[in-house]
Amino acid sequence: MxxxxxxxxxxxxxxxxxxxxxxxxxxxxxxxxxxxxxxxxxxxxxxxxxxxxxxxxxxxxxxxxxxxxxxxxxxxxxxxxxxxxxxxxxxxxxxxxxxxxxxxxxxAPPKPRTRRAPTRPAIRYDLAPGLPDLRAFPRRRWADAVRSVIGSAVHYDLDIPDPAGHAVLRGTLAGYLRRSRGADADVTSVFVCAGVTDGLVRTCRALRAEGIADLAVEHPGWPRLRDAATSAGLRVHPVPVDDDGLRVDDLTRTPARAVVVGAAHQFPTGTVLSPARRAGLVRWAREVDGFVIEDDYDAEFRYDHHPVAVMQGMDPGRVVLLGTVSKTLSPALGLGWLVAPAGVTPALRAANPVAAAPPVLDQLALAAFIDRGWYDAHLRAGRRRFRARRDLLLTTLAAELPRARVSGTAAGLHVLLHLPDDTDTGATVRAAASAGLRLADLDDYRAKGSPDRALVLGYGNIGDTEIPAAVALLRAALTR
CATH class of the missing domain: 1.10.10.10 (Winged helix-like DNA-binding domain superfamily/Winged helix DNA-binding domain)
Structure with a gap:
């Protein structure tokens, strides 16, 4: 009207x-x-x-x-x-x-001028790290798991959730980690969280409450882990990584009494912590009365032999184990876990009194998904798919970019592509993005730049048939 x-x-x-x-x-x-x-x-x-x-x-x-x-x-x-x-x-x-x-x-205060958001070029091919194959998410079986727990959940399952997670999922995860990762875990030591970052924040809060103020992190490494530690009030000390993993000798020169390490597959270098350094880290933790925080983010994917067992089994009183389904199923689920030493469990609960556990029905769905064998089947299929995709990527890179060199263990969902010293990797990333290709610069994971010019190429979230076209765009971006 x-x-x-x-x-x-x-x-x-x-x-x-x-x-x-x-x-x-x-x-x-x-x-x-x-x-x-x-x-x-x-x-x-x-x-x-x-x-x-x-x-x-x-x-x-x-x-x-x-x-x-x-x-x-x-x-x-x-x-x-x-x-x-x-x-x-x-x-x-x-x-x-x-x-x-x-x-x-x-x-009234003046209205802000509305600005048109900058238009981002459409991304056609994704060679950035951090994602699994989202096309292969097991939708039908996950839906079946959700339907089954909705029908079978008793009324008290719908109560306010335990901040540590539902006992059913904690028990299921403990069994899975003992069987598949060689962990020393039971229902009392497992905490359900929203992923590795959330688990690290909770752990750092507990360590801070126990008087530990300094944390060492791998360099280069995932920036969000550094941010998680600083948000919990810890001082962060980068420690270099070489072909054998974190350099324990350099760690001993820091004031840190805790360290975050990707023992099975370091990000982004792709190295595996050597047996000598695994043992050295455990000795260091005992000597400084500290802790090793093991980031086991994608260890289920190893292609040359069986995945290396977790360090946590070597000394469950000194090693905190962090894991997630973000790299195996999807980050959209927001489900992860941490396995804590018995001596740290009270501090974890006390330091995180209002920590929100993931939705209970999602927790129960993951427990059903694992208990029915669907998670193991999904991982087996993923290992076959990613091994073939990694081989295809390496073959294509060798043919199209003969001056480049690939490094990284045959594991996980990424490789390092080392480029000639005169390459401007930042400009390459920008040029590729304008052509519809997403890439990641190794410098993005360093606290400071390095003369080593490299890209971190992820192959989790790209189809096999897309790899030749993606590498062709990468070659074109390098020649601009």
Whole structure:
């Protein structure tokens, strides 16, 4: 319904009736179209007219009876709208006087200028690390798991969740980690969290409460782990990584009493922590009365032989184990775990009293997914698929970029591509993005730059048939 109050001509209602106008001095255009009750629509229209300056501060609005006649509605509609605007401070009503506008746009803070968001080029091919094959997410079986737990969950499963996670999933994870990763875990030592980053934040809070203020991290390494530690109040000390993994000798020169390490497959270098350094890290933790935090983010994917067991089994009293399904199923699930030493468990609970566990039904669905053998089957299929995809990527890179060199263990979902020393990797990443190819610069994972020019190429979230075209775009970006 649209009506003109004042000298703008006839009012047009939702029916074809034309209502003659009175020449009010408070002239303004009022539009009351749209959903909702009529008095709400009228209040909204008047509020907009005031905000836009079409009704100025001090202007009188029509008497309720007159405006009701104009609109062809009851007087109650108008008085309700006026009363709402009086309560909001847009109108002021005085006994024996006209109701007037009491608000001016000049009194309000200036509206920020709206800027059009920059248009990003469409990404056709994804060679950045960090994602599994999202096309292969087991939708049907996951839906079956969700349906089964919704039907079987008892009423107390729907209560406020235990911050440590549902006991069913904790027990299932303990069994899975003992069987597949060689962990020393039981239901009391497993905590369910939203992923590795969440698990690290919780662990760092507990360590801070126990008097540990310094944490060592691998360099280069995943920046979010550094950010997680600093957000929990710890000082972070980067420790270099070489072909044998984290350099324990350099670790001993820091004040750290805890260290985060990717023992089975370091990100982004792709190295595996050597047996000597695994033993050295455990000795270091005992000597400094500290802890090793083992980031086991993608260890299920090893292609040249069976995955190396977790360090946590070597000394469960000194090693905290972090894991997630983000690299095996999908980060959208927001499900992970940490296995804590018995001595740290009380501090974990005390330092994270309001930590939110993932939704209980999702936890129970993951437990059912694992218990029915579907998770193991998904991993077996993933290992076959990723091994073949990695081989295809390496073959294509060798043919298209003969001056480049690939490094990294035959594991996980990424490789390092070392480029000639005169390569501008930042410019290459930008040029590739403009052509629709997502890449990652190794410098993005360093605390400071290095003369080693390299890209971190992920092959988890790209189809096999897309690899030749993606590498062709990479070659073109390098020649610009």
């Amino acid at each position: 649209t009506t003109t109050v004042g000298r703008f001509g006839p009012a047009v209602l939702s029916n074809p009736v034309v209502i003659p106008q009175t020449n009010f001095a408070w002239a303004t255009l009022v539009e009351v179209d749209g959903p909702g009750r009529l008095h709400d629509r009228l209040a909204r229209a008047l509020r907009t007219a005031i905000r836009d300056g079409r009704l100025a501060e001090g202007d009188a609005v029509p008497p309720s009876r007159a405006l009701a006649e104009e609109l062809g509605c009851s007087r109650w509609v108008v008085t309700e709208a006026y009363g709402q605007l009086v309560a909001e401070g847009y109108l002021a009503a005085r006994v024996g006087s006209a109701t007037r506008v009491s608000w001016s746009p000049e009194a």
